[in-house]
Amino acid sequence: MDNTRRKFLKIAGAAALAGMSAPAIVKLTSHTAFASEDAGHATPAHGEAGAHGEPVSTGVRLGMVIDMRVFAVQPMLLDQAIAACNKVHNIPHFTDRKNEIKWIWKAPYANVFPEQETLHKSEMAKTKPFAVLCNHCDNPSCVRVCPTKATFVQPENGIVGMDFHRCIGCRFCMAACPYGARSFNWQDPRPFITNYNPDFPTRMRGVVEKCNFCGERLALGLEPACVEACKGTGAMVFGDLNDPASEIRGVLDKEFTIQRNPAAGTRPSVYYIV
Amino acid sequence: MYNKGTIIPGLVIFIVFVTFPLWYNGLNAGPVPKPDLPVGEKECVAPAGEMRDNHMKLLNEWRDAVLRDNDRANVKVGGKEYRKGLQMACMQCHTDKEKFCDSCHTYAAVSPTCWDCHLTPAEAASKKETH
Numbered sequence: 371m372d373n374t375r376r377k378f379l380k381i382a383g384a385a386a387l388a389g390m391s392a393p394a395i396v397k398l399t400s401h402t403a404f405a406s407e408d409a410g411h412a413t414p415a416h417g418e419a420g421a422h423g424e425p426v427s428t429g430v431r432l433g434m435v436i437d438m439r440v441f442a443v444q445p446m447l448l449d450q451a452i453a454a455c456n457k458v459h460n461i462p463h464f465t466d467r468k469n470e471i472k473w474i475w476k477a478p479y480a481n482v483f484p485e486q487e488t489l490h491k492s493e494m495a496k497t498k499p500f501a502v503l504c505n506h507c508d509n510p511s512c513v514r515v516c517p518t519k520a521t522f523v524q525p526e527n528g529i530v531g532m533d534f535h536r537c538i539g540c541r542f543c544m545a546a547c548p549y550g551a552r553s554f555n556w557q558d559p560r561p562f563i564t565n566y567n568p569d570f571p572t573r574m575r576g577v578v579e580k581c582n583f584c585g586e587r588l589a590l591g592l593e594p595a596c597v598e599a600c601k602g603t604g605a606m607v608f609g610d611l612n613d614p615a616s617e618i619r620g621v622l623d624k625e626f627t628i629q630r631n632p633a634a635g636t637r638p639s640v641y642y643i644v
Numbered sequence: 645m646y647n648k649g650t651i652i653p654g655l656v657i658f659i660v661f662v663t664f665p666l667w668y669n670g671l672n673a674g675p676v677p678k679p680d681l682p683v684g685e686k687e688c689v690a691p692a693g694e695m696r697d698n699h700m701k702l703l704n705e706w707r708d709a710v711l712r713d714n715d716r717a718n719v720k721v722g723g724k725e726y727r728k729g730l731q732m733a734c735m736q737c738h739t740d741k742e743k744f745c746d747s748c749h750t751y752a753a754v755s756p757t758c759w760d761c762h763l764t765p766a767e768a769a770s771k772k773e774t775h
Contacts, residue, residue, distance in 0.1 A: 457773075524714050526714045533707075533712065534761060535707060535711075563771065564771065565771050565773040566763055566767065566768045566770075566771045566772065568731060568763060568765075568772075569731065569732060570731075571731065571763065572762075572763065573761055574761050585714070586716075589716040589727075
């Protein structure tokens with residue numbers, strides 16, 4: 371009797387141990403288990419291959435060059451660009467800055483390029499407001515943290531899009547974005563919109579919003595509203611960063627440009643000529 | 645059967661209580677809503693019956709196509725082209741949300757959240773740019 375009980379406990383113990391350790395062993399020995407972990411996160415083009423070294427995005431990748439030399443001489447131009455964007459996208463105007471909704475806005479050099487802060491700056495860097503907007507990163511941290519995939523990289527053009535229908539307002543993306551390019555609707559924005567653009571929705575309380583590179587206008591063959599507002603001045607150049615023949619690549623080849631916080635590893639698509 | 649005296653009256657009371665909404669309204673579901681149809685337009689993106697059953701699915705498909713798949717190909721209805729979208733296609737003909745959408749939605753006690761963000765034609769006109 372004692373003997374069989376002893377035997378039973380031995381077998382039961384061994385079986386329990388095997389059962390508990392089996393998943394770990396399977397996971398450690400099979401390589402597919404590692405691969406499948408990454409499958410859900412990103413599109414293949416924006417996969418982990420680019421974690422170190424050169425970007426790997428292929429296909430169309432829309433980007434922008436902002437020539438601050440032009441904005442510095444024409445201060446009204448930036449206001450026009452911002453007004454054009456606000457109008458097209460039904461962006462509310464809140465007097466309290468806490469509630470501010472920003473797609474494209476003005477910021478001082480020290481806030482735009484904090485890591486480039488030097489003792490003796492140019493007159494432009496000291497006094498002129500810089501144009502800032504979503505950088506439509508190739509490796510966006512906001513997309514990485516979004517729990518509902520409400521924000522995502524559009525594989526067709528590299529735009530970091532927002533699906534307001536899916537946003538639950540958790541604001542992880544706002545914490546993740548190194549550029550402060552996202553705004554939260556703390557209250558119903560509608561009473562604060564001056565004129566409605568009937569072709570675009572408004573937002574509701576509790577969603578995050580940001581620049582969408584005018585995806586809806588690109589579909590109609592138009593340029594983004596801010597770029598259109600600066601037409602002919604060269605202050606904003608918009609185009610495909612992956613096309614060597616594009617206008618934007620011509621500018622990038624010719625001029626020295628800088629990007630916001632390149633050390634964050636997000637690979638922004640917006641370049642600045644300062 | 646034990647406790648016949650309490651179970652049967654209990655069951656009767658229960659059935660009466662559960663069917664209260666039916667007999668309270670006299671077994672009548674009220675007048676069937678008649679949404680205002682657009683004047684002059686005969687054709688929709690799909691036959692009326694299909695639209696009646698599946699317009700919410702179609703709207704979700706459009707939403708995903710436009711926002712997720714970047715497929716903004718226009719829809720053709722009766723020779724006219726419309727951009728996919730509630731504001732840009734549907735409401736171009738069905739110009740009165742209150743008399744079209746709401747008439748059935750109120751009757752069926754459904755409250756879709758579309759209009760939290762999307763502008764009804766009336767709302768869009770209320771803050772129209774004037775110059």
